[in-house]
Amino acid sequence: MNEQQTVTFRYRMSDRDVFYGGGVVNGARNITLMNDAANRLMAKVFGNTGHCVEVKKVRLYVPSHAGDYMEYIARVKNIEGNRALIEVRSFKIIEVPEHPEFPSSIDVLTDPPLSTVVQFVYEAY
Template sequence: MNEQQTVTLRYRMSNRDVFYLGGLINGARNITLLNDTAVRLMAKVFGNTGHCVEVKKIRLYTPSQAGDYMEYIARAKKIEGNRALIEVRAFKVIEVPKNPPFPSSIDVLPEPVLSTVAQFVYETF
């Protein structure tokens, strides 16, 4: 198995993801998408999704808003037998401007902004 394999998931936060006033997204929504990305990596690398047996780390850096385009990148950091340590990072790549001239206006960020980092331990069946 190649430990350098990655999986990328792209997702646009919408009004249905909003949890707080002002269009703010609950951090749990990002964590759910981080886990979804880790599961996809497990399916790609091991041929089955396995199951999460431990959450080693979760760090929330930058909040997400409705309309933000997020990119989730998962990679296996360590593999031992049927266990894998998967790190997933979430980046904000596009955001809605503060005072948009049009409802569909977006700002592509010059550099992706780190939003959330998680480490999961998965075990295959």
């Protein structure tokens, strides 16, 4: 098994992801999507999704809003037997401007800010 494998996917937050006023998405929504990235990585590395047995670290840095495009990058930090420590980072890569000129306006961020970091411990079947 290669400990350097990664999985990357992108997701656009929608109005149905909003939890707080002002279009702010609940941090738990990001963590759920990060768990999806970890599951995909487990399937890639171990051939099955296994199951999460521990969440070691959760850090929330930058909130996401409806219309933001998020990028999730999962990578294996360590493998011991059938257990894997997987770190997932989310970055805000595109956001909706505060006062858009057009309804479809977006800002592509040249230096995407780190939004959330989570470390999961997975156990393969």
